[in-house]
Amino acid sequence: MKLKFKIKQDQQLREFIAEHDISEKLLSAIKNNGDLRVNGEHVTVRCLLRKEDMLEIIFPEEKRGKQLTPAKMDLDILYEDEYLLVVNKPAMMPCIPDHRYHDQTLANGLIAYYESIGLDSTIHFVNRLDRETSGLLIVAKYRYIHYLLSREYIERKYMALAYGQVSDQTIDLPIGRLSRHVRREILPAGKPSVTHCHVLKQGEHFSLVECRLETGRTHQIRVHLSAIGHPLIGDRLYGDIRNSAGTYYLHSYQLRFTHPITKQVLMFVEERPIDEAYYQSD
Known part of the structure; x- marks a missing residue:
């Protein structure tokens, strides 16, 4: 990856790099396996940048883990x-x-x-x-x-199909785990975890809930809804409300964030139909 900058004021290169959140560790990697260039010439961090200079930061090549073998598939x-x-x-x-x-x-x-x-x-x-x-x-x-x-706040909204009559509320309960098991628990010593719930639709035995995450803990929505007595229908890890689908409905339908380079605010919305099998009893 290369980043190019047109310098707006006289400044030492090391100061410019620090202002752009490039850590000392990453800077060391750039020195060893990348490059710093001003107006096309290699420089060191001691270089004094002048207004109108063109700075190019060349980052090191990214290495893949051995398990990341290519598998062709249709991606959306x-x-x-x-x-x-x-x-x-x-x-x-x-x-x-x-x-x-x-x-x-x-x-x-x-x-x-x-x-x-x-x-x-x-x-x-x-x-x-x-x-x-x-x-x-x-x-x-x-x-x-x-x-x-x-380092940026990313607004994440999900749709979840929960059991019973959920009410609009904010769930503020710490989440952790007691052992190396995949299951998470509500624990006093757990990490702060906040989920904002808004009911979109209700039936006799279900609630379609919009969940906005303030934090991003593993299994957060599943743990929080189960903790208030409304587990996801079909989620056998955190409840015992089974369905014909054999799994639960949880869909990340909206993302909103600021692009780290362009600073443009981006928002994406992608809904997913709910098959009847998610509602039906097993």
Whole structure:
């Protein structure tokens, strides 16, 4: 990745780099495996930048893990530029490979896509979704872009099909885990976790709830709704309300964030129909 800047005032290069959130660790990597150039010439961080100079920062090549082998698949990419993309993940697809899912994951599909467009980089998920959860994900093409996005607030809204009559409320309960088990718990010593719930539709035994995340803990919506007595229908890890689909409906339908380079505010909305099997008793 390369970033180019037109300098607006006289300034030492090291100060300019610090103002753009480039850490000492990343700066060291740039020195060793990238480059710093002013008006096309190699420079050091001691260089004094002059107004109207053209600065080019060349970042090191990104290395992929051995498990990230390409697997060609149809991807629903809603937005893409040279720094990031937004993809709509289907339900029942893992984000990254593990001991159960080796190559048919979203990350493997993205690597195949990268290769098809000649992008020599790796995968940086800014937000992640459980295998069963569908919806919008931001993927940074480079580590530095991922770092910048991790420092920004990203508004995330989900649609969740919960059991029973949920009411509009904010759930502010800390989440942690007691062991290495995948299940999370409400724990006094857990991490602060806040979910804002707004009911969109209700039936006799269900509520379609819009959940806006203020924090991003693992399984946050599933844990919080279960904690107030309204687990997701079909979520066997956090409840026992089964359905014909054999899984739950949870969809990341809206993302809103500020682009870390262009500073443009981007918003994406992608709804997903709810099959009757999610409502029906098993």
